[in-house]
Amino acid sequence: MPKRVNPKCLHCSQLSPDEAKNLHDSSGDGCWDDRLCHGRRSRYRHRADRNAAQRQRYQRRRPSTVEVQEVPPLEGVTPRPVVYLYVYRENPENKDSPTHSVAATVWTGEEKLAVVAPIHVHGMGETAVEAYIKKVMAQLKRQFPRILGNKFEHVYELPSAQCPADNCPLKQVGL
Numbered sequence: 001m002p003k004r005v006n007p008k009c010l011h012c013s014q015l016s017p018d019e020a021k022n023l024h025d026s027s028g029d030g031c032w033d034d035r036l037c038h039g040r041r042s043r044y045r046h047r048a049d050r051n052a053a054q055r056q057r058y059q060r061r062r063p064s065t066v067e068v069q070e071v072p073p074l075e076g077v078t079p080r081p082v083v084y085l086y087v088y089r090e091n092p093e094n095k096d097s098p099t100h101s102v103a104a105t106v107w108t109g110e111e112k113l114a115v116v117a118p119i120h121v122h123g124m125g126e127t128a129v130e131a132y133i134k135k136v137m138a139q140l141k142r143q144f145p146r147i148l149g150n151k152f153e154h155v156y157e158l159p160s161a162q163c164p165a166d167n168c169p170l171k172q173v174g175l
Contacts, residue, residue, distance in 0.1 A: 005044075012037075013044035079109045081144045082153035083137065088118070092157035098122075099129055100160035101168070104136055104152070106144055113144065118165040 008031070012020045020041065024032040043050075084105050091097040103118035116136055121129050134150075141147050160170060 009040055010044050013041040017041075080146045080148060081106050081108045081113055083140055083147060085133065085152040085155045086118070086158060087155060088158050088160045088163045090160050092159055095157075099126075100170075101163050101165060102129065102133060102136075103164065104140070106140055106147075114140065116140070118163060120163075120165065120168070122169075 012024060015023065017038075020037070021032055022028060024030070024037075026032075084107065086103040086105070088100040088102070089097045090100060099121050101118045101120045104116040105112060106114040119132070121132070124132070137150055137152070141150075163170060
């Protein structure tokens with residue numbers, strides 16, 4: 001682990017040698033040491049440039065591309081189905097923003113097996129939306145018994161403007 005930067009030495013390195021000596025010799029705060037301070041000041045002054053050069057040398061040493069050999073998929077092995085949940089919100093970054101609609105899909109590898117059409121949930125309370133999502137998962141588990149667990153593989157938070165429902169009120173208003 002690198003040694004921590006001494007703020008006093010960092011400040012001193014930006015001063016001229018005479019100013020630094022006057023400020024920190026025996027008439028100043030007394031921390032000046034002729035054996036150490038010249039080299040230390042140089043290290044602190046050129047630290048950013050040396051670190052940048054070291055990073056560039058490291059990048060040049062690392063191979064820029066990794067050769068990957070493609071292996072065909074194993075025959076007779078089928079991936080288990082996974083369920084993705086899509087939650088459309090006014091502001092997807094804010095979990096407290098109102099939920100516009102929810103949808104789900106079931107995939108096995110690259111094949112889409114089922115789509116749960118988006119349903120608008122305006123006016124439904126948070127607990128009612130959560131209960132609906134649990135019912136969706138239960139129905140999908142009955143339909144696809146190889147789904148593991150009671151959780152979605154991934155929950156996608158998307159802006160409500162991307163709601164795919166045909167009868168979406170946002171599309172009817174023109175938003």
